[in-house]
Amino acid sequence: MSALLAIAAFVAVASTTAVVLQRRAVHALLYLIVSFFALAVAMLALGAAFAAALEVVVYAGAILVLFVFVVMMIGAEGPIPGPRAWIGPVCLSIVLLGELAYAFLVEPGLLAPAGSGTPPAVRPKEVGMALFGPYAICVEIAAFLLLSGLVGAYRIGRRDAGSRAGGGKP
Amino acid sequence: MSAQDLQLALALAAVLFVIGLAGMIARRSLVFMLLCTEIMLNAAGFAFIIAGARWGRPEGQAMFIFLLVTAAAEVAVGLALILALSGRLKDLDADEIRSGGA
Numbered sequence: 001m002s003a004l005l006a007i008a009a010f011v012a013v014a015s016t017t018a019v020v021l022q023r024r025a026v027h028a029l030l031y032l033i034v035s036f037f038a039l040a041v042a043m044l045a046l047g048a049a050f051a052a053a054l055e056v057v058v059y060a061g062a063i064l065v066l067f068v069f070v071v072m073m074i075g076a077e078g079p080i081p082g083p084r085a086w087i088g089p090v091c092l093s094i095v096l097l098g099e100l101a102y103a104f105l106v107e108p109g110l111l112a113p114a115g116s117g118t119p120p121a122v123r124p125k126e127v128g129m130a131l132f133g134p135y136a137i138c139v140e141i142a143a144f145l146l147l148s149g150l151v152g153a154y155r156i157g158r159r160d161a162g163s164r165a166g167g168g169k170p
Numbered sequence: 171m172s173a174q175d176l177q178l179a180l181a182l183a184a185v186l187f188v189i190g191l192a193g194m195i196a197r198r199s200l201v202f203m204l205l206c207t208e209i210m211l212n213a214a215g216f217a218f219i220i221a222g223a224r225w226g227r228p229e230g231q232a233m234f235i236f237l238l239v240t241a242a243a244e245v246a247v248g249l250a251l252i253l254a255l256s257g258r259l260k261d262l263d264a265d266e267i268r269s270g271g272a
Contacts, residue, residue, distance in 0.1 A: 009181075012186065028205060046219060051219050051234050054235065058238050070253060126228040129228070130229060130232045142239040146239060154250075156251055
């Protein structure tokens with residue numbers, strides 16, 4: 001059994017459990033970011049490097065930052081969380097960092113480079129060929145979905161759409 | 171990928187999905203419910219990745235990308251709804267919405 005995968009799985013389960021148990025949304029967001037990092041490491045251990053990069057960039061980088069913006073805009077959270085709030089996520093992240101450093105520096109064979117292993121790990125090029133070959137119609141439907149999401153979010157969030165648009169609690 | 175790795179990874183995906191589901195049921199705050207939706211979507215995407223890695227096929231990662239798109243659109247609309255509701259409800263409680271709001 002791959003120790004890389006096992007440790008990442010432990011960190012993912014621990015941080016996701018912490019997400020559900022937090023009282024405040026900001027703390028839960030911190031743990032959720034760590035959970036996505038752990039899943040990215042697990043994907044890397046499975047040989048899906050492209051998906052791991054997307055997990056960090058899109059999920060942790062874009063979607064959760066959107067969450068942070070909205071939680072701060074609602075303003076129900078009070079002051080910025082102090083050191084006691086982020087000590088747990090930092091400890092879990094350090095475990096992941098140590099794991100990655102070990103995998104990259106000490107034993108590069110753990111990471112299953114693209115094109116090796118049985119079955120061979122999937123290269124990003126093959127993913128792109130599949131996306132724009134047999135699944136091109138799905139890519140276009142995804143574009144429709146994103147556009148409708150954009151229009152819907154704009155319509156719902158418009159200033160005169162509801163009784164409130166920009167203020168939050170005084 | 172060994173059979174043990176496959177089992178461990180699939181168990182991880184299942185456990186994450188169940189944690190998200192339990193949170194969705196237990197927490198009544200709208201922000202937390204949206205977060206739990208994200209956890210569940212992510213676990214499902216991870217299962218796609220596992221299957222793609224097991225058979226050495228690119229379709230798993232392609233489906234993960236489609237799931238990312240779905241999650242992004244869903245979060246955009248959901249967060250806009252939360253923002254629109256946040257002025258009318260006191261603490262964004264789902265039960266409060268059902269009972270007609272404040």
